[in-house]
Amino acid sequence: MQTSLLPVLAAAAAGGQPPAWLQFLPIVGMGLVMWFLFIRPQMRQQKEHKAKLESIKKGDTVLTGGGLLAKVIKVDEAYVEVELAPNVRVRAVKSTITDIVPPAGAKPAND
Numbered sequence: 001m002q003t004s005l006l007p008v009l010a011a012a013a014a015g016g017q018p019p020a021w022l023q024f025l026p027i028v029g030m031g032l033v034m035w036f037l038f039i040r041p042q043m044r045q046q047k048e049h050k051a052k053l054e055s056i057k058k059g060d061t062v063l064t065g066g067g068l069l070a071k072v073i074k075v076d077e078a079y080v081e082v083e084l085a086p087n088v089r090v091r092a093v094k095s096t097i098t099d100i101v102p103p104a105g106a107k108p109a110n111d
Contacts, residue, residue: 053094
């Protein structure tokens with residue numbers, strides 16, 4: 001079943017009132033634009049960050065939310081024990097880890 005907006009718009013131009021649902025069409029359109037431009041990409045970033053946190057293992061070098069580079073010593077479900085310097089170990093909340101730093105000998109992805 002295919003309907004066209006032409007009869008509705010023709011009735012509106014002839015002096016008749018368009019249906020009430022037609023007034024909400026721009027609002028629905030703006031909602032869809034917001035969904036595809038803002039909400040959906042943010043959800044994808046959160047999903048990727050969560051997967052990255054779950055893949056942390058002992059020996060990885062990580063970047064904390066405070067900008068510190070540290071080596072992972074032990075991984076729990078909610079906490080990560082990291083070594084900032086020789087014999088300087090700290091426990092950090094796992095969600096504050098922002099990135100896993102690739103090893104120094106690894107080639108960049110774009111080369």
